[in-house]
Amino acid sequence: MKNLKRLLNKNYNDLIFEDTMIIVAITGASGVSYAVRLLRVLKNMGLETGLLISEAAKTVIEYELYETIDDIKNLSDVYYESKDLTVPIASGSFKFDSLIIIPCSMKTLSSIANGYGNNAITRVADVTLKERRKLILVPRETPLRTVHIKNMLKISEEGGVILPAMPGFYNTPESIDEMLDFIVGKILNILKIKNTQLKQWDNKTTKMKNN
């Protein structure tokens, strides 16, 4: 692992990471495959990740994926229980790089927009915004209520990035993985991580090419 810093911490396998760590949180919206794809790509790049999975997300994972929850946990470096408000990343003094909530349910969106840190995911989002770190939410719901849109506006006004699970079709995707990569590539671009996930639009040939 790159830049891995090992210090003493009793609760989490004696590991504390440097501020390069990317936290991925999976909440109970449809589209949990986006999170699995993102975790795979980050792991392949050798980047450090912490993972949170909400209780509702565990149910959605059982509906939507062949992968088990343990399979998904194994894609990350450290797994944190979302019910546990004592997780080290819930403190502002733990310096992680960014938090990506993917997919993000309307419930988690609302909690974050209104500062309601009732579980480790929403608390870590509070920390991310108050410490002015990068927060990316990948909401999934359709159609949207006015309050959903207002909640997105609130977070956007605070500097959070709303990156809806809306893959484009102009790159003529041939597989679900390509559609997942569209969103993963957009996330990596915001994190300024060089990647080949997102193909660049070439308007001269109307064909897509890799970055």
Ligand SMILES: Cc1cc2nc3c(=O)[nH]c(=O)nc-3n(C[C@H](O)[C@H](O)[C@H](O)COP(=O)(O)O)c2cc1C
């Ligand atoms: C199979 C399944 C699919 C769901 N899909 C969505 C969804 O796409 N968007 C959403 O906002 N909520 C969805 N929900 C409802 C959320 O899981 C529910 O609001 C839950 O309380 C969210 O909790 P969390 O934000 O802590 O994960 C779904 C629930 C189930 C069981």
